[in-house]
Amino acid sequence: MVLSTRRLPAPDLCAGCREIPEAIVDRHTRNRRRLRAYADATDPVTRLRWRNLLVEDNLPLVFSIAGRQGTDAGLAFEDLAQVGSLGLIKAVEAFDPDRNVSLSSFAVPYIQGAMRRERRDRQPLVRPPRPLWDLHQQVLALQEGRRRQGLDPLPPAALADRLACDPARLEEALAIRRTAAVRSLDAPLGPGGGELEAPSCLLDLLAAPTGPVAEDPLEAPCDPRGAERQWLRGQLADLEPRERQLLVGRLDGGCTWVELGRQLGIPARQAQRRHDAALDRLRRAALAWRQGTLSPTQAAAMPPAPSPAGPPAGSAAR
Structure with missing residues (x-):
């Protein structure tokens, strides 16, 4: 048996789509016809098929937006494409075919909004200043490049010279991960069993009327x-x-x-x-x-x- 290597046209995912000559129309026309069929369908299974067909046919729009935002979003392309696809699904479900607007124009705000929410949800609670964060990323990229070349990492002084920045500012950038860490106000200052009057957590220490709080809670006399x-x-x-x-x-x-x-x-x-x-x-x-x-x-x-x-x-x- 000899298998043919000729690529066959991809079958339409929806059986009811075969009545529409999809190969001779552009995506805009296909979207308009399918959106009308999706709105007129009453059977849940049929509506689901039309919706999935619309989403799959318009995934290139999601990929295009994810590709443009990927370098500045701080997220992988796959993550942006995934959440953008969810935004596209919501756009298809909310689209009104009687409005004089294309699906692509209607879906862009949904897709971009889903990506913005994903970036917001992944941001740390304490965000460092943007210049320090950029300097921190430059240090990581420089050290990673040296590691790939088989070179030893640069010490802080050499890093400051290489990046043409102040050593004190470089030290701030290197400490970003530690300073951005969030500590609970209920975190204990030390083991239990001490004096009852002594504050047992940061919240008690802040509320204590005994005077100014020590700069470092770990060095407080109650510890x-x-x-x-x-x-x-x-x-x-x-x-x-x-x-x-x-x-x-x-x-x-x-x-x-x-x-x-x-x-x-x-x-x-x-x-x-x-x-x-x-x-x-x-x-x-x-x-x-x-x-x-x-x-x-x-x-x-x-x-x-x-x-x-x-x-x-x-x-x-x-």
Whole structure:
């Protein structure tokens, strides 16, 4: 049996469409005829077929709008096309064939509105200034390009020279992920069991009439673990910049291993191994400091733990 390689015309998805010579009319005429048939149909199944046929035939309009907005929207083309298709469905269902307007003109606001709502819903609650965000994106793109070329990531000073920006402003841009994090007002300031008069959460601290609030809630005098937190800050300040970025980005910023690897220009598994080694060293130093066997300076000088060969079996670097 020999199969023909000649492409056959795509069959019409709706059986009732065969009475219309679709191949000899343009999309505008097809839309007008199908919209009239969709409005006149009373059977739910028939209406659904006409609607789906209209949506599938006008998907190029959605793709065109998604392609124009993709570079500025911060979303993948597939995500924009998906939500834009939902807007097109709503436009078809709301269209009045008696109005002197084309479906494409009527559907554009629906499609663009769906895409705008999707972008709005995905935006962080705390939005940094646009110039800082753009600088942050430039840093990520530059470090990612160096990683792909097999080069080491640039330190902050070299980044500032490369991007021709002020080092202090670059530091602000690099801290965007941390500063944009939202903390609940009900978050506890420390473990329970303290004095009843002491504020137990940020909301109580803000409402306390005892005087001005400390700039950093973690350093408030009501925090029973203030000494430990102060010690931890000192340890983080003494770490290598890469180790500090891994620990802060993972534990405080909630970054994935892939994101941390891109920031540092290393593979995700290597970022995970370095993070685990630095965290293990900090834990052992903290245990020794609590037991009083080492001073903070001696604890900070402890050698790093051997790096594991990789993540445990069955786990994948995110």
